[in-house]
Amino acid sequence: MLDRFLKQFGKQNGKKREDGVPQSAESVSVSPYLEEGEGIEPSKNPEREIPEKPAKSPSEATTIVFANSKGGVGKSTVAFVSCLKLALKKPDFLIEFIDLDRQGTTSESLHRFANEKFRLVSDPEFLLASGGVNNARIYQHLKSGFQLKSENEKRFVFFDTPAGTTPTEYSFMLDADYLLVPTSASDADLGATKKFLGRLYDANPLITGEKIKFLPTVVVIPNLLEDRTEILTIYRNLREFPCFLGHPIFYSRVFRTTFNYGISDHNVVDLLRITEDFGDWLVNIVCDHSLTSYTPSTLHQI
Numbered sequence: 001m002l003d004r005f006l007k008q009f010g011k012q013n014g015k016k017r018e019d020g021v022p023q024s025a026e027s028v029s030v031s032p033y034l035e036e037g038e039g040i041e042p043s044k045n046p047e048r049e050i051p052e053k054p055a056k057s058p059s060e061a062t063t064i065v066f067a068n069s070k071g072g073v074g075k076s077t078v079a080f081v082s083c084l085k086l087a088l089k090k091p092d093f094l095i096e097f098i099d100l101d102r103q104g105t106t107s108e109s110l111h112r113f114a115n116e117k118f119r120l121v122s123d124p125e126f127l128l129a130s131g132g133v134n135n136a137r138i139y140q141h142l143k144s145g146f147q148l149k150s151e152n153e154k155r156f157v158f159f160d161t162p163a164g165t166t167p168t169e170y171s172f173m174l175d176a177d178y179l180l181v182p183t184s185a186s187d188a189d190l191g192a193t194k195k196f197l198g199r200l201y202d203a204n205p206l207i208t209g210e211k212i213k214f215l216p217t218v219v220v221i222p223n224l225l226e227d228r229t230e231i232l233t234i235y236r237n238l239r240e241f242p243c244f245l246g247h248p249i250f251y252s253r254v255f256r257t258t259f260n261y262g263i264s265d266h267n268v269v270d271l272l273r274i275t276e277d278f279g280d281w282l283v284n285i286v287c288d289h290s291l292t293s294y295t296p297s298t299l300h301q302i
Helices: 002-013 025-029 075-089 105-113 135-142 171-175 187-201 229-238 253-257 266-274 276-287
Strands: 062-066 094-099 118-120 155-160 178-183 217-222
Touching: 062 075, 062 171, 075 094, 075 105, 075 155, 075 178, 075 266, 075 276, 094 105, 105 118, 135 171, 178 187, 187 217, 187 229, 217 229, 253 266, 266 276
Parallel strands: 062 155, 062 178, 094 118, 094 155, 178 217
Antiparallel strands: none
16 A cells, blocks of 8 residues: 555656645745744754763664644644655665554554555553553563564654653653654643653653663654744744754644545645655654764754
């Protein structure tokens, strides 16, 4: 199914479709990034004295977690776009998607694209009877045997998490390679995101003790934006945190049909088209660790 979708996406992406793909004018005609002097302080390559994670062996999975304690910030949509984009750009990679939200909306929508290289991993033991996450079982899955079939093959594991996620309860995310935190520029979303990042970077023994020695590469994803000024709003509210500010995603009505089921995949093709710049950026970030090899002292646009 993914092979057929790839052909459809490539065919339709080669010609401009005038109808059915509403886009923000900002996302088409204006650079999505803020320049130094627009409220973004000049970068002096700031770094913190934080030990680097040891290099992984080629057989170890690269883990990418999408999380925020606030619901409605677009975690599932961003996770949906990100894993599909990597699967399309890197067909030799083994990509696994684990949906920790009991509603399972994202995994149900991705099921039609599953094949031997794009797997939806479902294990009832990932979640406890109490409703929490079984961190030990997730660690066990990530450490499970994986043998490379070629030098081009790599394993990537994506996690979508539900609203209410906290770094202490979902402690496996602290050992992830990348933690992507989507947020809009609304007061409610920024307030919740600030609390989430505060808990993540808090000097809590559960986080900074000997058991957890390294934090993931944390990237705030400006999402559901109406214009570029909202990027600055997000930056000003979260600038105190030592993480990265990622590529923005501007709102489109296409997002409303992300999880629709139909006889065709036009809604997904449209979604990937309007988020193409973000998808390309995401693939570059997760495939080239040197781009985030340092830890900034404050929020740093990448």
